[in-house]
Amino acid sequence: MVQMKFELMRDFVDDVVNRNAGQRSRLTAILHEIQKKYKYLPEQALRYVAEIMKIPISDIYGVATFYTSFSIEPKGRHIITVCMGTACHVRKSPSVLEEICRYLGVNPGETTKDMRFTVETVNCLGACAMGPIMVVDGSYYGEMDASKVVPILEKYKEEREIISVDPTGKITIPEELEAYRHFVKEKRYPNGTKSIDICCGPGCAALGSLEIADTIEAALKLHGLDGEIIVRRTGCRGFCERGPIVVVKPEGIFYNKVSRKDAPSIVERSVVNDETIEPLLYEDPSDGKKYLREEEIPFYKKQKMVVLANNLEIDSCSIDDYIAKGGYGALRKALFEMSPEEIINEVEAAGLRGRGGGGFPAARKWRACRNARSIDGVKYVLCNADEGDPGAFMDRSLLEGNPHQIIEGMVIGAYAIGATNGYVYVRHEYPTALERITFAIEQAREKGFLGKNILGSGFSFDIGISQGGGAFVCGESTALMASIEGRIGEPREKYIHTAVRGLYLRPTNLNNVETWANIPIIINEGAQKFASLGTEGSKGTKIFSLVGKIRNTGLVEVPMGITLREIIYDIGGGIPNNKRFKAVQTGGPSGGCIPESLIDLPVDFDRLTEVGSMMGSGGMIVMDEDTCMVDIARYFLEFLGDESCGKCTPCREGLKHMTEIVRDICQGKGTMDQLDTLEELAAVVRDTSLCGLGQTAPNPVLSTITYFRKEYEEHINLKKCRAGVCKALITYRIDPGLCTGCMKCLKSCPVEAISGERKEPHIIYNAKCEKCGVCFDICQYDAVIRE
């Protein structure tokens, strides 16, 4: 019996390894397939992989234990994943996790004894606008709180089938491209014809937009309109808070919070009869005003859609849509009208700085790589789609919404640099993005935008896909390259730049998704126009994911130089529930918290760095008075400690002790001496760490100490958490004078810590109370007091 299972496993492994051509660079992909099949990595399977691929088992074991998405322990039948990303954290995902663990009697990372459930955490699923997010076997549950946990998990007691939804002639001379463009324009955008655009970005899809699209298609068929009206499944339109979003064109009528049952009436009323459906129009919550068109809505008004513009216009799986909108025109121009040097000069004149975090001038990197010698002529360009910053989903939305713009940018860059091969490195948590970019690469290859002799120019270049395995540090350039090579994603020193010695020791240029997506725009419209937006040192636009305690959550694209206040108040609509703004966190785990006093700061690489934060990749997490700044520092430290690769002493050991100190402070056990030690240690970690992770890890702590020192001191000296977040420092009670005995809290308390009769004041038993805060949030009479 055992023997037979072993044989089958060998067959399976043989097959997987063969399909990946036995290449070491496909090792993570191979392990992902094995993991998917067995839900963990069985020892025999790994030993067999080592045997047939001739890789030391110690290397494979290292890789298998390095990436969090692999497990060498068997897992349960249902995998529950709770997002612990920053956006979900500030919306209380920890209390959701606690409740799951309490209910199932396990700790995070463990499997129930009956092998039914495994509880896992993840740092951001890129659906932050719907946070806190819980995923069970691939089904998303948004806007969770502790009281919703048990009813959902009960459903999985009976086994359930989960159906996942899968989205579903070569050009050899430049003139053919224009002819083809003309042809698809006629086909996809004939004059006066309507289209219905359904947002199928991550947020809207989590709320069922894929089913809405199917229903609309069916309804069109019913009316015999399926040939005439184009249904577009677009990428994220930014306003995820209001999803699912449907836009009827060419009028541009914007319907929000659409449900599946609204879908037929959109076809009947809005398309067939030309009516508008009042109840589906957007209503501004602050003044009750209704808006008809997308561009009139305040959320969109101050935005400047440049990079994201096509997300609103094209079907994300249609290369024809992209071409009809002028796609691959920049590539044609670059290949046939510009020399590599001219392209680099243009990018330089545009002042494009990297959008992945560091803000390094793109042209300078390109030039260094162009000038570097390669022993065999091979050079690489890479696209960093690791987007590890929890609470950010800009890159995900571009990859899913408009993958061809990224590919076009990469081919132009490759031509300018003289690169021969490319890779897109996609994080494992983004399966849809992976599918879309893979599909887009195939389409581009079919059309002749990739491969040998592109558009007849004589230039050849192709792109492969590489997949991460759940490791934030793999966003770092050298770790990313190690990971592509199939090794542990461990950074190394870059005293010799990767532009000279990178992937497989060849000259390599790495840019972020958004950086690449800017390139076709610069080539098409010219450096001057691009640089007309922005500040002295920061040109163009930047996409942010605006999340946390803010009314309009979603993706926003703004001109550089806009103030934080404009983003938060004019675009974001301010803080909900009459709460006070406290701070905004930018730059992800490497960034810092910017206090209210600096809210008029312009968005600019250098200005953000000056105040102890950074632009980062574009996460912008808004915090209100209910956010504890010490808790936020603890959150980021724990995140970074988990994500540290563990190679160098200051980061591995330093972060561990920094976390311990901040944890002590959160529990009211900290001392002022420890606070001094914390600052001293933070300075050394920043100064001596090997890679960017450790070097920037102290930022969240240092910036909160700088701007919110008082809160630290209150935790230490007064044992008080003014935001009411640090559980050791708060208690809940019910004010008998205010309690009406409505029983709402009693019913929602997950641990039955509340008792009372109808219409009588209720009581909380402190010994039982888990301090989840559900009663506090649910009471309509403000009778639950937190102190």
Added chain:
Amino acid sequence: MVTFVLDGQTVTAEEGWTILDAAKYYGVDIPTLCYVEGLSPYSACRICVVELIRGKKSRLVASCSCPVEEGVEIRTKSPRVINARKMLIELMLASTPNSRLLQCLASEYGVTKIRFRPEDRRCILCGLCIRMCDEQMQGGAIGFSGRGVGREVSMPFHKTPEACRECGACLYICPVCELPCKGPLKPGELCNACLDTVQIDPFPSK
């Protein structure tokens, strides 16, 4: 030839030398833990950091892998360097007290207190054993597993692999295998026996 300033002296070194190579050549002492001659540099322990000044910019670099560069100034004992090394020693001793080498460094640098929650993990994850096994013994028998604080030197699935010839080279190279001169110490304890005799002499700036 590359010309630069090393601790106040103008010196020359060959292109491709690391700062550590040059320092050794000129008899300047820089402590190392994860580097030994003959194995590839790994730059993980960070104890060998030195200050590299180029124009107005100054930063700490790992001398065991950072190549020498024309026109820069290198300080191996500036206050910033000493400060960083002291903290690194304290961090390593907090997890690995029973190492003679580390305890000696503590005395030398005047580290007299451990302010962090101590433990005894007996390994500073310098990776010398792994590189020794792989690069010199052609073994490839051991490797790192896990990551972050969970990182360990391990044998796959905690079983002795066939590739291990039990040559003992890994033990031989380990920098923390030798007990401190006072014998086994408890977590958090410092030896400090030669505290007053071997204090380093910080290089006066300018």
